[in-house]
Amino acid sequence: MKALFITSIGDPEKKTMGTIDMKEVPIPEPGPEEVRIKIAYASICGSDPHTLRGELGPMRPRILSRLPIRTGHEISGVIDAVGEVAAANGFKVGDRVTANYSKPCGTCYWCHTGREGLCKQAKASADGMAEYVSWHMSQVYKIPENVTLRQACMTEPMTIALNAVQTAQVSFGKKVAIFGGGGIGLMALQLARHAGASKIVVFELAESRQKMALDLGADAVLNPNDPNVSETIRKMTNGLGFDCIIDSSGASSAAQSTLDMLAPDGNVVFFAMYKPDFDLKVNLFSQMYLQQKHIHGMYTSSDCFPKTIEMLPLVNLDAIAEKEYSLDEYKAAFDDAVSGKYAKVIFRVAGE
Structure with a gap:
């Protein structure tokens, strides 16, 4: 063979x-x-x-x-x-x-x-x-009868997306940011909507992926290199920042920017393959103590297969x-x- x-x-x-x-x-x-x-x-x-x-x-x-x-x-x-x-x-x-x-x-x-x-x-x-x-x-x-084999081959990456949405604690009324409009990011976008997110913003550089994110339900797509992006985010979130951030980009620059965009008591999830020598800079006093922001790491998602399979027809x-x-x-x-x-x-x- x-x-x-x-x-x-x-x-x-x-x-x-x-x-x-x-x-x-x-x-x-x-x-x-x-x-x-x-x-x-x-x-x-x-x-x-x-x-x-x-x-x-x-x-x-x-x-x-x-x-x-x-x-x-x-x-x-x-x-x-x-x-x-x-x-x-x-x-x-x-x-x-x-x-x-x-x-x-x-x-x-x-x-x-x-x-x-x-x-x-x-x-x-x-x-x-x-x-x-x-x-x-x-x-x-x-797999269910209403799921094609073509769709089902993407179950494993979708377990990662589902786990990320759960770990970020996306729920009704939450404002969500997703960094990276690749496969997992676009799955997370749709799952976040099903979980009740009121606003979902995708950060993506490629124009083709920007369009796809909008087609799949993003409320807005932003270029992270836009010099006005901070002001745009402030207006979108009433100056509070995002309640939930999912970084699927693997880019060090994106990862570093997330904590500044995260609302107090918000949750950010990191699970991509970052450069091994990249260290995230965190201000423990202002970001962790005064604003009680929450940082989550995530590896595999073996326990998410049954739930993910139930969600396959909805994505x-x-x-x-x-x-x-x-x-x-x-x-x-x-x-x-x-x-x-x-x-x-x-x-x-x-x-x-």
């Missing part, structure tokens, strides 16, 4: 780019607790360009030592083989599914206290840009997946993903 491999990674200091290649590998056989999925669609994660650029911080030596490595963790497909234990747990050939690439250990302190995303023994399945995968039954979720995912390629067109697909021009690039492997 066909499968994509990262065969080299770049050097951030030299601004070089890594390489992706296709190889032929055996079709995997599912173990007793596994299901084999015939991949319908696989989407390119926002972290993939970081990996190709080598922007991995302390993870860089570990990735280098493992090259070449399979890639792809945002998937959907149809089960075509089932292990005996998985079958006893209700999985069957023909089930339409999506999956969580992370398999927490289930026995550590973090798993036992309901925080599986912090599990240090979690195993990552990152071989989804291929024709087939065999993943553990605990990672696999059936316009087809618009977010702007570019679609066959697996054979992987070079063009990754060129588009790295360019940052498009909210989401996906592979059509077997299709619907």
Whole structure:
């Protein structure tokens, strides 16, 4: 079967780019607790360009030592083989599914206290840009009839968006700012509206993404480099700032600006892959003590899959997946993903 491999990674200091290649590998056989999925669609994660650029911080030596490595963790497909234990747990050939690439250990302190995303023994399945995968039954979720397989391949990034909206404590009447109009940012925009936000402002540089954000329900889209942006925000928020800020941009400049835009008692969430040497400057007296602003970090969102799957029909995912390629067109697909021009690039492997 066909499968994509990262065969080299770049050097951030030299601004070089890594390489992706296709190889032929055996079709995997599912173990007793596994299901084999015939991949319908696989989407390119926002972290993939970081990996190709080598922007991995302390993870860089570990990735280098493992090259070449399979890639792809945002998937959907149809089960075509089932292990005996998985079958006893209700999985069957023909089930339409999506999956969580992370398999927490289930026995550590973090798993036992309901925080599986912090599990240090979690195993990552990152071989989804291929024709087939065999993943553990605990990672696999059936999708509703009214959700297409094309939409379902974006479930995992949508868990991040949903987790961010929850962590930012978006609720009725809140004024929300979202930095970055990429895939997760545009998902968070729609979820924030469903959560009751009264005003949503997206900060985005690219004109195409600005238009998409407005089409998907943003009340306003601002260019963060506009010299008048501070005055615009002051007028929009009656001088108070935003109640909730979600930074999906990964840009250090955007992250640093959020605390000045955050209202007293507001919540800001950071979850993107920032430069490893970036340190956020915080004034503990004025921002934390006098204004009790709240800063949240966020990693994976393993516990959000059931809720996210219920929300899939309510979010316009087809618009977010702007570019679609066959697996054979992987070079063009990754060129588009790295360019940052498009909210989401996906592979059509077997299709619907």
